[in-house]
Amino acid sequence: MRVACGLGNLEGVQRWALVVRRIDRARGRRWWLAVPAALVVAVAAVVVSTDPVGYGVPFWPFLSRADRDDLRVMEAVAGAARAEGDPARVPVAVAADGVEVLASRLNAPHGAVWMRVRYHVHDGVRCREVMVLGDRVQVTSRRVDC
Numbered sequence: 001m002r003v004a005c006g007l008g009n010l011e012g013v014q015r016w017a018l019v020v021r022r023i024d025r026a027r028g029r030r031w032w033l034a035v036p037a038a039l040v041v042a043v044a045a046v047v048v049s050t051d052p053v054g055y056g057v058p059f060w061p062f063l064s065r066a067d068r069d070d071l072r073v074m075e076a077v078a079g080a081a082r083a084e085g086d087p088a089r090v091p092v093a094v095a096a097d098g099v100e101v102l103a104s105r106l107n108a109p110h111g112a113v114w115m116r117v118r119y120h121v122h123d124g125v126r127c128r129e130v131m132v133l134g135d136r137v138q139v140t141s142r143r144v145d146c
Contacts, residue, residue: 051143054128069121070143073099074128077117078139081132087113090132102127110134118146 045062048055052062058071080093090113091104102116111134118127127146132139 054142066121066123070126073119074141077130081139087111087132087134091115
């Protein structure tokens with residue numbers, strides 16, 4: 001004969017325990033890396049949006065309609081520089097494209113030309129300092145006040 005071992009009417013009661021979940025420490029550390037990275041990206045986006053053509057990122061999130069006109073003019077300057085070959089003839093070729101050349105300097109030993117140009121965009125007038133560098137015809141520029 002078998003005797004029922006039990007606690008009377010407590011046989012069917014389950015034992016509940018308080019479970020405390022440990023925090024995954026690696027997950028918390030990721031936030032410390034993600035927040036500064038997001039801030040760096042946001043600051044870089046603000047800086048690039050001031051002159052997207054000059055920084056070499058002429059595409060949608062940074063480019064306004066005036067910046068598209070700016071890009072069109074800079075492509076014309078680069079095309080004129082590549083077509084001429086001789087850096088001394090670049091300011092004349094750029095002026096023929098409807099861009100006003102305010103000042104130009106030829107750096108003969110290095111084969112480079114510095115120009116300050118003014119042109120019209122849909123919301124006003126912009127000026128840029130343009131540097132056409134030698135044989136490989138690299139064109140760099142930055143926006144300046146007129």
